[in-house]
Amino acid sequence: MVELGHAAKAMVLVEPRQLAATKIPSQPVEAGGWLAVEATAISGADVQAWHGERREVQYPLIPGHQVVGRIAVKDDTIPYEVGTRVVLEPTIKCGRCSRCRLGLATCQFRKPSNTYGLIPSTEPPALWGGMAEYLYIDPAATIHPVTDDVPAEVATSVHSLATGYTWAVELPNLKPGEQVLVLGPGPRGLACLLAAKAAGASWVGVTGLSHDRDRLALAEKLGADVTIDVERHPDIAGVVADSTGQRPDVVIDVTSDDPEAVFQAFDLVRSGGRVILASTKGNRALHFFSDVIVSKQLTVKGAVGASTDSYRWATQRLATDERVDDLVSHQFPLDEAQRAMQAAAGLLGHDELIAVAVTF
Ligand SMILES: [Zn+2]
Missing domain, CATH: 3.40.50.720 (NAD(P)-binding Rossmann-like Domain)
Structure with missing residues (x-):
């Protein structure tokens, strides 16, 4: 068993537009690990889930699938050292069902969603979204190490x-x-x-x-x-x-x-x-x-999501292209996740708005 060992602060979307600060108790898992989240960018899909505009979304959930963090706790299923800064591909794939074998983004064995930030927090171990101190690293998640040389909010642009x-x-x-x-x-x-x-x-x-x-x-x-x-x-x-x-x-x-x-x-x-x-x-x-x-x-x-090859391209780009710094314009602490969502939705105005991240 792998255990985080302490509660994690999280912003739970209990229903559309209602984000509640919550302490999620530690729940041991059979395999995988825990990512100490450094930053989570807010995507259009996150904003749609927050607005209640996606029919397939089941609440409550912890939003955020464009996550950057460091491996905090892990077992042998995670092939990187504790402390490594990584991004996780948002979609978790079993690799065996017909959709996974065809290379499609949606896995038929994960309902209602196989995407971080859209998996209900009622599914153990609850920490399935980036708007939390820790994120569960499912053993089937695809992980990519990213450079330490850029701020965490900039690193979210890998996604x-x-x-x-x-x-x-x-x-x-x-x-x-x-x-x-x-x-x-x-x-x-x-x-x-x-x-x-x-x-x-x-x-x-x-x-x-x-x-x-x-x-x-x-x-x-x-x-x-x-x-x-x-x-x-x-x-x-x-x-x-x-x-x-x-x-x-x-x-x-x-x-x-x-x-x-x-x-x-x-x-x-x-x-x-x-x-x-x-x-x-x-x-x-x-x-x-x-x-x-x-x-x-x-x-x-x-088109849904990104391929593993494209993640490899993106992590190299992050390390070598300084223009990537401009892709994230706003950052908010976790306590202000509601304002971060409003900003990403354009409700606080569009001036200088490129992309919004929640940082820790
Ligand atoms: Zn599958």
């Missing part, structure tokens, strides 16, 4: 960098010289930009709303060839054509819950191009003209 690499490079099989349009300038959209450029994209455009101006400004600093405020310039195709003279090979929907982006992606991509859909639409049905997929001979892929 968005990894998704950016999977969505912008791996899934569309991006080749050097191709052109990529990213719809949505959040942390993962910015990570798509960095990953596409690193893979040799000759042109990358990023779109956003008027309140995203600081994120769009950062996109320009990170090398975007054009940024488009779609509220001021609704003729996106015209702006793209003026910038590059052709239609992008790949369009990625990384918007926050914007159904319109799906239509834009099909419309804007070149014939024979690839569309990556990485954003859910709150279970709403979309009525669209599917002939566009046929007549333009498009390849459309749905």
